[in-house]
Amino acid sequence: MAIEFSLTKKQLEMREAVHGLAKNVIRPHALAWDRAGGIPEDFLRNMARLATSMGSNAMTAGLGDEGNAPEGERKRGMGGNLFSVLASEELAWGDPALLLCLPGPGLGGPPVRASGTPEQKKRFFSVFDGMLDDDKPLRWGAYGLTEPGAGSDVAGIRTSCRKDGKHWVLNGRKCYITNGARASWTVIFATVDPALGRAGHRAFVVEKGTPGFSVGRIEDKMGLRASETAELVLEDCRVPEENLLGGEERYVSKEGFMTAMKTFDNTRPLVGAMACGIGRAAYDYACEFVKRNYVLSRPIPRYAAITERLARVGRGLEAARTLCWRAAWMADQGLPNAKEASMAKAMAGQAAIRACIEAIEICGAEGSIATEHQLLEKWFRDIKVYDIFEGTGQIQRIVISKRLISDLKSF
């Protein structure tokens, strides 16, 4: 081993290919999708096929899936997380919503892979078999943790579950679920008794069409409008006992909950990388704007102030990107990376938001106008949630500080 940052030939080829796709195929549609509130299925199918042919796990196997593969299946040193991080940045540079819309298990994949029994894994992942064939419908998985009354405070969820014969009966509401309405199944977190805290938590795979399981409102969002965000309602929803993720014995300890949290160690650098991609898109645009408007003609007194802003944004993104690489690299090496994953996510979210804000400022009035070739206002709307979902910037700082300060259990 040595300290090194040159990409391998395979990584470079993949990155170039994904970038070409992002630039020529994805970005031209980005604004239209944003306005339509969705991406046509044919397009998604084609993208998913292309991604499969490129071997990009970020797009096909579900976010962070590679790193969550059981020990035996994971080929150490293959660099799956790093590969996904590199691909995600490029794709998000094209359009962040597309990545979230791609068919597959999505965020539901990691917990099933990490905690599911062999039978469950087979049953729930086989849903996606052959879905890219022409005559088959696309399929999605989803992850349902957040509730109206419990966002960052995951341990405070109130959705209840109680055993009734061969079934579990679930009651509650889940919100802000990506692909929640279209998902074939959703990993739903519930509690047998809120007083038990984490020990009371159970995770279920709830299939679409289960009696008592319905879609509430589809959210109307600031950005990422092409991505579906749904509310899911559970009213005396009877879930078969074989859908309790990992089986009953798994919940004797707190392990069940902890596994659910562990998936974040792999997904946070990915989400950070996506943020870097959006931030870079805005930064690239602002650089081109400055070149076009200032550098090639008469330098103006404001020039140095603008270059200073640009450089500050550039180095913020570079720092965040490098921390995302580090967290992904650690995951690939099998090293514990909870702190580093949170650092990557926290820095990337903020650096990218800063990039989008500054880019509009630098471009002036033009920066706020939406056209097919001018997406700054869209990126500005899209990026904000990157410091919120997958753990807000504040939650990341809790994760980080708990690993730095002795005996810090809670605030």
Next chain:
Amino acid sequence: MISFEPSEDQKLMVASVAEFVRTAIRPKIRDFERDRGLPEDVRKTAHELGLALAALPESVGGAGLGLTTAVLLEEELASGDPAAPFALGGPGPFGLAVVELGTEEQAKDALRPFTEAGAHGRFGAVAWGEPKPNPDRPGLSTTATKTADGWRLDGTKAYVLNADRAESFVVFAQVDRDAGWNGLGAFLVDARAPGLVVLDRVTTLGLDAVSFGGIELSGVTVPESARLLGGDDFTRALFRFFAKNALLVAARGVGLARAAFEITREYVDTRKAFGKPIGHFQAVAFTVADRAMDVDASRALVWRAAAAWDALARGEGDERSALLLTAEAVAFAHEAAMRCGDDGVQLHGGAGFMRDYPVEKLMRDAKQLGLCGMTAEHADQLAAAVTLGVPIDPGLVLPTPETQNVFV
């Protein structure tokens, strides 16, 4: 390949520097500060560890370890005392300047004394800055005038690191008065040259153990062979010198940031208020988390820049991206170190303001260190120029008397 793991050799070297820091540097930082220098035995040990020549290529008598190894060692050393890497004997910036600007022959000759016995007592220096901007034209006020067999140098140089200790200087002067910042020249000057007077050492905000001063040149003559031509492109070579020197300073900034962070982390664990350790208050814990991110991010950027230069030396990559990564690392590291010093004192409360604790020193050192090599402002201008693809204007991106003087 992307890898964040130092090689076995690097780990061993870092471990031996860490041991040196633990035993010989950290317990003595207030002594160094009071004595305004490092004692001979410490400098000797550092020299035996090979710290002075790590970054210089083997072809000119250096250790040829590359910049990646060098930044690891610089960080480790600076984590003990940020003043130490500046105040230890050796060629310092002088070494980088002769390597980047001189021919291999010139570099080898100029560096020979630093590879011989007693080298721990030898210093080199670079005379770049000047007390005032030139009111009449862009460029340096110090002039180099052609003579029959060489050059005559006249002028006053300021903000020179180790000016009073140096045996040899690289002096920058205006060669072509009409060419502004593109009309500079660099010359090797012996400290004993007639007409060279060393000015008083100045007292500074921080890095007290480091000597900062200046020199005055009145009709100092040097032979033609003393001119460093910078290969076929002097200005480009000048950028490389500034970038690499600033990168090593940035690595020291990482060490400083880490030291301030670690001291503060321990303090918030032990200091109690309202019945619990202050680290258990969110406002304090989040600040600690933010500074941890600063330390890790600035280190990561410094590594990437150093690795880019090492790759370039192997014939991979390009100089512009190495310059860009360096500029980003330098600006980020300087600001991060300042934040770590500032918050370090802040979280210590009133105690932080007292000299009983080391953290006030680190805060002063952080500001001082940010004025060495290249400032964040100039690094940002360099990064922007590279990114925007405009011709890099030395008058804009280099820290000159006209814009913002730095200690070199």
